[in-house]
Amino acid sequence: MRSLSLLLLVALAALGESEEGGKHHSRTKREFLSRSKRRWVLSTIELEEEMKVEYPFKISQMFNDKTEGKQYEFAISGEGIDEGLFSINKLTGDVYAHAPVDREKKASYHITFDVFDKSTNTKIDRELAFDVDVKDINDNAPRFTAITKEASVKENTPSGPRETPVGPPE
Template sequence: MMRSLSLLLLVALTVLGGSTEGNERHEQAKREFLSRSKRRWVLNTIELEEEMDVKYPYKITKMHNLRTVGTEYEFEIKGAGVKGVFSINETSGEVYVHRRLDREKTPSYELTFDILDKKTRKTIDRDLSFDVNVKDINDNPPMFTNQFQKSYDVKENTKEGDYLPVPLTVEDIDQEGTINSTVVVTVAKQSPAVPKIGVKKVNDKLHQLVTEGCFDYDVGLNLLK
């Protein structure tokens, strides 16, 4: 006959990735010079950190076009999800972001730029599109995603190293495959204290409780008294 022993466990999640705020938040715009002679555009490709703690609207780059010399012109910006998030000064070509970005909601934006003759309203050059990539920071806590029972039955002859019937499914919605989404699962508190219960990682999302000793019903019962 199987006898069961009750254990009170408090399982803790620890996130490994640190926040990239601080010095890195002053490096919001990563600029690489890019020239396309056919379109005669000169621009910067942009990578912006999410949740930047800056004063908005915040200048992220400046557009240029080599066909504007001697011409009265204006810039236009468009793209899915751009309205209310990005804008361009139609005269200077300065591009602004107007609010904090959330990579988990929108990991990238495609911006399209036109340059128009002010008098004729015709395009001076073909439009140009490029992506604004949102750089991940560690801004989301890891969470258990499976439902836990209040109690589990464990056989008295469960040996050291055996899995216990307690799956722990963990998810962190920060960028997958980075330190920001890497977590460590540990047993923070246990009653009674023996046999000791540990956690073994099965894969990136699944962990399993494992015994680090042998279960003894009579010993456990005395410890609970």
């Protein structure tokens, strides 16, 4: 019994050292981790379809804190760019819509933004992609197809579901 107690005591001491060592290791590991700020700051871009505004219409502005102290330029690519629907002011990061959008034609546009160092023409930060969602304004009236069904019901038939008769039809 005495040797069992001694063995248990040694096992508990060893277990305590390994836990303490594990905590020290994770604390050391945490000390090397550092927080970084979000470098891309964007507002969510949501457009209402068929907006009656003066175009080009500013829908958002790009900002990246890695550009501080550098000569930089913004670039935009993706759906709606080649068609001239969306553009960006390369210097200010202002994003513009150039025409009304129609949700029935396209519900969202996938857009990619980049920021480049003007002197080296290299990317300052990772590109960011997100969607420009088009909000529906219910501009299409609902359509119903005319459905005509004919049925015959015998007189004095009780209401409710009817069991299917077994045997030949009457």
